[in-house]
Amino acid sequence: MTDQPTPLPTPRDVLMARLAEPCLYDLAIIGGGATGLGVALDAALRGLRVVLLESHDFAKGTSSRATKLVHGGVRYLAQGDIGLVREALHERATLLRNAPHLAQPLPFVMPSYRCWEAPFYGLGLKAYDALAGRDGLGKTEFLGRNRTLQCLPGLQADGLRGGVKYWDGQFDDARLALVLARTAAAQGALLLNYCAATGLVHEAGRVAGLVCEDRETGRTYTVRARCVVNAAGVWVDEVRQMDGRATGRPARPMVAPSQGVHLVVDREFLSTDHALLVPKTADGRVLFAVPWLGKLILGTTDTPRHDLAREPEPFRDEVEFILRESARYLRRAPTRADVRSCWVGLRPLVKPQEEEAGGTKGLSREHTVLVSASGLVTVTGGKWTTYRAMAEDVLAKCGEARLLEMPESKVTANFPLLGADPAPAGRPRISDPPGLHAYGSEAPAVQALPGADRELGGGLSEAMVRFAARHEYARTVEDMLARRSRLLFLDAALAARLAPAVAEILREETGQDPQAEAFLALASRYQHLPE
Numbered sequence: 001m002t003d004q005p006t007p008l009p010t011p012r013d014v015l016m017a018r019l020a021e022p023c024l025y026d027l028a029i030i031g032g033g034a035t036g037l038g039v040a041l042d043a044a045l046r047g048l049r050v051v052l053l054e055s056h057d058f059a060k061g062t063s064s065r066a067t068k069l070v071h072g073g074v075r076y077l078a079q080g081d082i083g084l085v086r087e088a089l090h091e092r093a094t095l096l097r098n099a100p101h102l103a104q105p106l107p108f109v110m111p112s113y114r115c116w117e118a119p120f121y122g123l124g125l126k127a128y129d130a131l132a133g134r135d136g137l138g139k140t141e142f143l144g145r146n147r148t149l150q151c152l153p154g155l156q157a158d159g160l161r162g163g164v165k166y167w168d169g170q171f172d173d174a175r176l177a178l179v180l181a182r183t184a185a186a187q188g189a190l191l192l193n194y195c196a197a198t199g200l201v202h203e204a205g206r207v208a209g210l211v212c213e214d215r216e217t218g219r220t221y222t223v224r225a226r227c228v229v230n231a232a233g234v235w236v237d238e239v240r241q242m243d244g245r246a247t248g249r250p251a252r253p254m255v256a257p258s259q260g261v262h263l264v265v266d267r268e269f270l271s272t273d274h275a276l277l278v279p280k281t282a283d284g285r286v287l288f289a290v291p292w293l294g295k296l297i298l299g300t301t302d303t304p305r306h307d308l309a310r311e312p313e314p315f316r317d318e319v320e321f322i323l324r325e326s327a328r329y330l331r332r333a334p335t336r337a338d339v340r341s342c343w344v345g346l347r348p349l350v351k352p353q354e355e356e357a358g359g360t361k362g363l364s365r366e367h368t369v370l371v372s373a374s375g376l377v378t379v380t381g382g383k384w385t386t387y388r389a390m391a392e393d394v395l396a397k398c399g400e401a402r403l404l405e406m407p408e409s410k411v412t413a414n415f416p417l418l419g420a421d422p423a424p425a426g427r428p429r430i431s432d433p434p435g436l437h438a439y440g441s442e443a444p445a446v447q448a449l450p451g452a453d454r455e456l457g458g459g460l461s462e463a464m465v466r467f468a469a470r471h472e473y474a475r476t477v478e479d480m481l482a483r484r485s486r487l488l489f490l491d492a493a494l495a496a497r498l499a500p501a502v503a504e505i506l507r508e509e510t511g512q513d514p515q516a517e518a519f520l521a522l523a524s525r526y527q528h529l530p531e
Contacts, residue, residue, distance in 0.1 A: 065345025101440030294433030
């Protein structure tokens with residue numbers, strides 16, 4: 001392993017003191033999800049003064065609730081969007097190279113129950129390989145019936161004719177977000193969770209900063225910045241409305257959220273390191289069964305939703321759809337009683353926008369960057385795989401709009417993230433149960449902390465909790481058990497059992513109420529499906 005230094009402890013009061021210091025930032029970012037964190041890192045690496053504010057925890061929203069896939073977008077091939085697929089395939093390879101401890105190749109199998117399916121999908125996947133070129137992860141293979149069952153033990157054998165195997169990637173989304181935050185901080189950026197932007201500062205009709213509130217103390221701060229980027233995900237319209245009210249130019253809504261539901265069951269339903277993909281279910285949707293951290297993720301849905309709940313709940317029909325379709329393809333059908341955790345994410349789908357004063361530009365079909373007349377830069381849409389390219393697009397737009405003198409840079413394309421190990425041979429796969437491998441080259445630093453030999457359960461140790469509090473911005477039990485460890489997403493009942501021990505350690509480390517009771521209520525929601 002490399003001797004990669006771990007940043008010194010950064011207690012929250014030290015970070016808040018930095019925020020209180022008079023400073024004109026080049027860039028102030030609202031939102032600590034994949035996009036905002038990617039922008040923060042890219043900007044910091046260009047030498048810009050950067051501050052990022054997140055109203056809740058980093059990756060609390062959509063960015064911790066993905067299907068855990070790093071993919072090029074096979075479905076876009078059928079739509080003829082070759083450029084989008086090629087970009088995503090390139091970014092897939094970049095992410096796997098820069099964060100090998102958190103993103104790795106994953107083989108997929110599409111089973112074939114009708115004679116036309118294997119050749120039809122196989123030819124498309126061969127084209128997928130061709131587009132990937134040198135960035136490919138493995139060759140597409142046509143499988144016979146027996147080989148398909150070897151790759152997917154537990155698959156429904158009746159009527160099976162064969163299958164097609166291809167390669168994409170998987171990752172740990174919330175931990176990747178945290179590593180992005182910490183890598184940006186190591187490059188000089190100031191990042192704060194639980195610090196909400198409550199207003200924008202305007203001077204002469206132009207955005208000149210923002211007002212924020214520390215949610216732990218209630219204290220407010222004014223942050224001055226040459227450029228403000230709104231990267232609040234599905235909540236970007238709330239920030240745009242702040243801008244519109246101040247300038248007298250009401251902002252039209254640009255996000256139409258869609259809900260994705262995931263069910264987690266034990267690995268025994270499909271005991272394999274291969275993922276199952278059904279490209280077209282009975283009602284035309286896609287079904288995944290993905291091994292992840294010792295469990296199996298079943299999903300996902302795509303349901304329009306009109307509210308913007310921080311903790312959206314699944315609809316009964318969505319749960320029934322996933323269980324019903326899983327029963328068609330798995331030899332042993334999962335039931336409601338088998339679900340260990342159920343979690344929901346909102347996707348920020350972008351409505352078509354007309355040109356606004358100051359320039360509007362949809363940079364791809366996947367994400368949109370918009371500059372308002374007052375200079376507020378808004379980015380939304382897209383997906384985790386292309387977060388790095390999205391960040392480059394945002395900064396390019398800031399330069400084009402003459403909001404900043406933007407140094408040219410492609411440094412993030414070959415910049416290892418914190419914990420990356422250049423020689424990951426023999427590292428456990430992300431499909432394996434959770435453990436120290438998620439820390440990569442930082443694992444020895446975790447082991448050096450008190451409590452390294454005290455196992456709490458679920459692959460979590462006392463030392464991991466202390467590391468999260470000291471180096472990973474963890475403040476609450478939910479921060480620890482939902483995003484630093486992923487136990488809430490894997491086994492909500494087990495997470496609830498560990499909550500008291502985790503709360504005790506966090507209280508000792510932070511001196512704050514770790515909100516154990518609130519976490520127990522949340523864990524109960526993840527355990528119980530809608531009737």
